[in-house]
Amino acid sequence: MIDRLMPRGLDVDGGPGFIQLLQSLHLEPTWPTADGDMSMIEAPESTTVLAARYKDGVVMIGDRQATEGYSVAHRRMQKVFPTDRFSVVAISGTAGLAVEMVRLFQTELEHYEKLEGSRLSLDGKATYLARMVRQQLPLAFQGLVVVPLFAGFDEIHQTGRLFTFDVVGGRYEENDFGATGSGSREARSYLRNRYSPDLEEAEALQLTMEALVAASEQDVATAGPDPRRAIFPTVVTVTAAGHDEFDDARIEPIASAALEAVR
C-alpha cells in the first residue's frame, strides 16, 4: 500500500478526495447487499438528535440510547460528533452504518483541509454528506437506513446554519431548527411552539434539552437525561470560536432544569 501512495506510485487517484483515494486502493468500506429481504437483520438503531440556531451559532444535542427491536442495545452511545473545527454531525438510523459514515466524513474533511490548505465551505461539506447518504440508498431499500443531521458555523457568511437530510440524499437547509430520528416529531413540535431566532446560548441549550426530554416522554426509543445512572445527552455548540463539546458537569444543570420544566 505504501509504495502506491508515494510519489511515482502512479496508480492512485490524484484528487483531494479521501474516499476516491480509498477506492483506488480498494480499501473503501462496502456493505454487500443480499438479495431479498434483510429485515431479519437486527442491528442497533440510534434515535433522536436535534439542532437549533441561536444568536451566535448552532447547538446540537442527542440522546444516548440505541435500541434493538424493543430492547435497549446501548445506553451510552455517542450520536453527536464534531467533524472539524466549525461543523458537527449527528446521526440516526442503523448505528453501525452511521458511525462508519461519520468516521469517513470526518477523515474526508480533514484530508481535504490538509491537502488544499483551506477548509471546505459549509455548503460544500453539506453537499458532500448528502452524496454519502445517497450512496447508502441500496441498503436503505433493505431496511438499513442512515439519516444524519448536519450543522456548523459558516465562516463565509458568519452565521450558524443547519441542514437536514432524507434517505435518498436530499439536503434541506433549515433556518430555525431540525430533528431526526424516532422522537423527532415530538421534539419538533415542542420546539415549534417555543422557538425564536434571537435566542441567547443559554436559552437555546435549555430549549433543545427540554425538546429532547419531551421527545423521550412520548417516544419509547428515546432516552432523556438519566441522573440516576449519570448518563446525560451529548451537547455540542458551534460558534465563530469553533465547536465546543460540553462535559457532564456543564450538561447536568441544564438537564436537571429541563427535567423539571417538562412534566
Place this chain on the structure above:
Amino acid sequence: MSMPMYVPPEQLVKDRAEYARKGIARGKSIAAVQYAGGALLLAENPSGTLHKISEIYDRIAFAGVGRYNEFESFRVAGIRYADVKGYMYGRPDVDVKGLANAFAQTLGNIFIHEIKPYEVEILLVGISDDGSDMFKVLYDGTLSDEHGVSAIGGQADELVSHLRSRFEEGLSFEAALAIAKDAFRSLNAERDIEGWEGAVLDRSLGRRTFRRLTEDELID
C-alpha cells in the same frame, strides 16, 4: 549497435549527488526546535501562500526544501499515507518513523532509478507526550534522526550548530522562536530576512496539534 559508455558506479552516484545538492543549496533553509509545549518549525519564506511547512497528521509536521513540485509530491503522499493508516487502524498508530522510512525508501529509489534525482530534503517532526522526534530525509534516501534541534537546506549544518549552541531542554515558545530567528540572522548578517513562515506542534491544542504562526507572532 553501439555499446553504452561504461560509467563506474562511484562516478554515477557522485554526479547525481552533486546535481541534487546544487539544486537544494539554491533554496532557503528550515529549522526545527523542540520546546516545552511541543516543537517549532521556522523557515525563511518570502511567499505567503506557497508553504514549505505543513500539517501531516495529529502530531506530525512536514517541512521541505528544494524544488517545490518535488517536495509537494511528498507532502501529499505523507498526508495520504497518514490518513489511510489512521482510518484503517487507529489514530495513535500513525507514527512519524514509519512515514520517514517510507520517504527514505522512495527517495532512495528515485535517486538511483530515475533520469534525474529529486532536489529535495525533507524534515519530519513528530511530538509525543514528553518530547519530539525529528527525522531528516536527504535527496538520496539517507535517513537520520535528530534530537532537540534540526535543520534542512543548503545552510543546514551551520544552522544546527548555531541552534545547538543555545538549545536546552524545556525552552519556552518565545525562547525557541528567538533562538531559531537568531540562527537565521547570524548566517545572513549581510542581508535582511525576506519573510518568515512558522508553525508549531502544540500539545495544548488537543487532537490536532499543528498550528501556523500568525504574522503578529512572527513579526520581528
